[in-house]
Amino acid sequence: MTDRYCVLGNPITHSKSPLIHAEFAHQTQQALEYTAQEAPLDGFADAWRAFVDAGGRGANVTVPFKEEAFALCDTLSHRARRAGAVNTLILGGNGRTYGDTTDGVGLVRDLAYHRVALAGKRVLVIGAGGAVRGILEPLLGEQPSEVVVVNRTAAKAEQLAHDFADLGSITGGGFDTLDGTFDVVINGTSASLSGDLPPLPDALFAPGAWAYDMMYGSEPTVFLQWAGPRGAKLLDGLGMLVEQAAEAFFLWRNERPNTAPVREVLRQSLNYS
Template sequence: MDQYRVYGNPISQSRSPFIHQLFASQTQQPLNYLSELVALDSFANTVRAFAKSGGKGANVTVPFKEQALCLCDQLSSRAQLAGAVNTLTFKEGQILGDNTDGLGLVNDLLAHRVELSGSNILLLGAGGAAKGVVLPLLEQNPETVVVANRTMSKAQKLVEQFNDLRLSAKSFSDVNQMAFDVIINATSASLTGDKLPIEHSLINEQVVCYDMVYGKEDTAFLAFAKQHHAKQAIDGLGMLVGQAAESFYIWRGVKPEVSTVLSQLRTAL
């Protein structure tokens, strides 16, 4: 039976084995997918040993996505631009790297019938999570994508990587004077409980709010969005299942059906 892993530290919270085993059952693919806690200084050795033992592929989560990039013999263009890898494929002695996070986000937004083409999008944060979604968002032909970050230089650096006139970096005080159709939280604020420095005037009945974080309860950002009557307030669970579906497709050549797995996962939270 083909073997797959997800590597992280911590890893006990990972839903990936649950998701991939459901995909395997649904598509009748013979595979075994397990989570593995990796010591912070053992990532490269762990991956190489697994590949050598006949492993077929692996997902990578925090904090190893940048290290995974350096391990790869070949990278997809989206992984190169994201500067991070979440999907490894082992083939003919080579390690191939991809990043499916952005596709997971975009597909979830489209599943919620969010109009991305011609829209003005605000992306909060300029770290790894934000980097991974910029290219797939730009591929949806938005009018603009504005990156806002507490450290302005970090947002500017991200924008320079992509060299696209629709993409710009702004301070939080700047964006609070603007108007957007879609606001995406790619910061860690929902994990730390910090309040985002955006004004409630940005949110109204025409604005979709999306948080990459998910939980049993609404994140602080989504609670804020609902309080100010956002058109939709969507958490990141669909993104999680969507990026997993793209990884599964890369490995198996079969596209699993997402919605039933998403509802099972939602129930299990």
Template sequence: MTDRYAVFGHPIAHSKSPLIHAAFARQTGQDMTYEAILAPLDGFAASVAAFAAAGGRGANVTVPFKEQAYQLADRLTPRAQRAGAVNTLKFEAGGTLGDNTDGAGLVADLTRNLKRTLAGKRILLLGAGGAARGAIEPLLDQNPAALVVANRTVSRAEELAALFGRGVVASGFDGLDTPFDLVVNATAASLAGELPPLSPALFTADTLAYDMMYGRDTPFLDFARRHGAATADGLGMLVEQAAEAFLLWRGMRPDTAPVIASLRAA
């Protein structure tokens, strides 16, 4: 019998996840389907329960349901626990397992696809919401020289610094005026076509500016490029986090490079 998987979100029509997982299934010879499901804003838990009851084996979860998915899971992986958000569910006999593959996907894209070494580097993470929170621990595990979390509301960045420890520094946007090796935009500004209030001094020719958003050139990437930085969007992260979810579900990690290349070409 064909195994069923899905991604839940609101909105969801734009999701590339069905294309990605179909490519992974072909590549690895797995008998599975993967669909996009629009969950009502007040009906996420019921939608997931109905899918699982109908034989669903696992699901991805996107905006705005990652915190709800965290509450929904019966068990959490250590990385989901620390991220405080879940983007991958696995329905098991003993209950629902919640995982967070976002941070691992980001680091895989940076190190494997973009060939960036993060050890000993100065990293600036913009934002203090779920996307930033999921990225902190995997970035720390790369042993950077510094990890600064900057947010418009400084108290939220301070909460994350206190939560993770390990030398994480909190800052407001206005306190930043020295260059970084990597600047990751995990704010919602790009969704709104806006730019966080950043100093040009953050960027040099040695800086990589990385926006978790994909599918369009954002004001953040444009600003960084105009101030000499190299830039990358979040498409590679999207595919790499999907590969991590696929590994959790199917026990094998697909080759991401051809999938990223085909999405870029499209």
């Protein structure tokens, strides 16, 4: 029987994950089937169990179910426990569900792919939701000189800084606390999807700085459109999507695919969709 995997989310029809994993499977000559499955907003756990009952071996989890995925797991990786969220489910041989998160390692690997240095750099992260919580441990693991988290609700950013303070230099607050310039600025909010721009000062970017939006599309996001004229080099989250998928594929199949050609396929799919 062909091993079955899927991505669970709601909505899910827009997902590029089936394309990515089809490319990985072809490249590594693995016989597997990967589909997109919409889970009811009030029935995520049931959707996972139904998929398992139908022969499913693992799943990616996307919005809005990453916290629910965390809650249903029998065993969690260290990084999933730290993030408080799961984006990769693995069915163990004993029928138990193992949860991991690959978002943070996906971001760090994408930055490394583009030769964006983090060690000794001042990094700004915008937002304090689940997406940001999932990237802070790997980000701090790269030993930046400082990570600053800002959010419209300052208390949420302050709480994140408190939760991760044991891993490195990290502070949190509201946008009014921003001071100085940054070498890497990461937009971890979904504001770009609705065309909104956080209230950022114009003098935000140090010389040679990078602006990174965890969102992506066929056109630059609103955040990147704002950052470009202010001197930043620009990256969107497409590479992060591919890299986190590659890590999930490795967890399932114990084989690490080459992400470079898949990045190109995915970029072309956006340009011609």
